[in-house]
Amino acid sequence: MRHFDHLSQDVRDELFSLAPGEFDRTSGRTVLANALGATLYIPGVRTDLVKAITKRAADGVRSVVIDLEDAVADDQVDGAVVNAIDAITELSDADQQTLLFVRVRTPEHIRDVIAGIGDSSSALNGFVLPKFSASTGARFLGEILAASDRVGTRLFAMPVLETPDVLYRESRTEALSAIRDLLGQYREMVLAVRFGATDLCGLYGIRRDRDLSIYHVGVVAELIAEVVNHLGRADGTGYTITGPVWEYFAGHERMFRPQLRATPFESRHAKSFRHQLVTNDVDGLIREIVLDRANGLTGKTVIHPSHVAAVHALSVVPHEEFSDASDILGSAEAGVRASGYRNKMNEMRPHRRWAERIRDRAAVFGVANPDISHVEILTALLDG
Template identity: 55%
Template sequence: MEFTVDSPARTLAAALGATLYSPATRPRLAADVLKQAGRGVMSMVLCLEDSIGDGDVAAGEENLVRQLGLLDEAAEAGENLPLLFIRVREPRQIPDLVRRLGRAVRRLSGFVLPKFTEGRGMPFLEELAAAESACGRRLFAMPVLESPQLLHLESRAAALQGIARAVGAHRDRVLALRLGVTDFCSAYGLRRAPDMTAYDVQIVASVIADVVNVLGRADGTGFTVSGPVWEYFRLHERMFKPQLRRSPFVGEAEELRNALIEHDMDGLLREIELDRANGLTGKTCIHPSHVAPVHALSVVSHEEFSDATDILRPEQDDGGVLRSAYTNKMNEVKPHRAWAERTLLRAEVFGVAREGVGFVELLTASLPPA
């Protein structure tokens, strides 16, 4: 389906896909954004926080205002833009940037709020609400959960409850919650290798599980929680064997398998699948090469679509158990309903693969030309 910055929040949260980060100091930022939009990027974060030096913040703000003005002109001329967010450092930057952007603020979807806790996050949300009123446009928040209070066992439960209160008070304004796994690892001096996923680092996996437990529930109280960043995009020496089975890659696709392994993409593909299995939607990305795999694996398979539509048929409202049309599983209507609803929302945005088409074909078709 088509969507714009003014689409319903439910649609936009599912449509974020691979959210690509870029430093706000890039001199050709507007051109970069247009280039990535042409390659299928659906959302970007223009960063004034960790990706730039402390002494570059003022120059980054000036560049950001100038480049968003250029993007406003490009959109006026018919260019498509991704959803654009600014990652700020301090609450006061939000109203200041909105004021300085002028008309160009209409191209902005919102702000990314770093190191979010209840105490630190509420001033950001209050400034965002005020800026929204001042400019007359809807502006979303995407808090980043990355503070040590979330990682440390003795403070985790209280920190999660505080975050739940803060985002709950601004529910209509919070588009998604983002996980800052790099900061989690930093608190213990850790860094996962390219042949390991975030879920192999048990202290990180436990935080992800607790965040989803408290903030990602499917009972109407939860929020979209995005997958953590994948840091690697070039060849590294391997200690473990590749994580991609050979069987899906037959014939000419074997070359694709070798290329994915060579660029450490096999770990990324596995992590994307584990993200979804653990209740996460979309992914933070720091390199354009990560976008196609995230989007290819976001497409709903024909089997998933078949199961979801069967579960949600009106005649099944009373519950019961159905045999899958693929005759390989049971579909229990009431327990699987929330999964089916989430699957059909993803299908609206990313589409449904034809029967017999798997992620290998989708990934091959979505990769940019060499």
């Protein structure tokens, strides 16, 4: 599978100087973690799961989570488990074009899903683990390890941080340190760490407005920084950490000015396209994606298909960034020299880990042509 394969070859040739690379379930953990992109959650209660997943795959979604937890009422969980089993079984007989995960409620659900799918496991890539903590996580991770042995293939874990012990200041450091120690015992199994932003905000009775990003919610923004500090280090001990969900997908009456500058759109004769993005609140999502990356996060949880294009468009590496990263990685010496674009200085030693991350993202999302911006990529995705 590959990102942007749903676009025509002519469009891809116009957009990319380095095409997105292929990946599959046997690809390396770093490749797959970057390839997650916009991870779309679909409620397990849907009886048309196969149709929904197949349709979204055709539209460019490359990672899907069948949700058995928050999206499912307590009295519908058993039926949702059956739906998930049936969907995985049917998709395992098809040419699957998405990475597929199940968000379970309990460790026992992992066992139930594996028992239900039997030998039809080729579509399943792992499990999302809610309310993850050091006290509950060991059972979840142990079940995934046993499940991998049972099906004879690698299954990944994606723990979700959303409990009081990681959010409350008096317990946070101890809780995150314990989680770091636990995950370290299962390092090769952990694909990414995710945030449950809605649950975290709910602990304080907060729901952020669509005019604001999650980084305006101080208690959650503080936690994001702490999680990156504990679990996102680029020294070989860290993990991919994904951006939290953006929960809005329709327009509203605005109190503040739009968050997209007009100039980049005007210079590309795309004023009406900017108006469309602003009207549908996509400008807020785009702003949050940029802030995610600035804070060390990769990819994003999404609950609506309309969000996927923005996440994927901004995941494409700009030609200038790739040029800088290549210069840095191509030098074995320390020191400083001007960027090939003549607008900044590249420091070979402190910028090296940044450059490695740019290279890894480019391997799955590609590199834009020199005259292509995120405006053209987003336009192509929404028009396509």
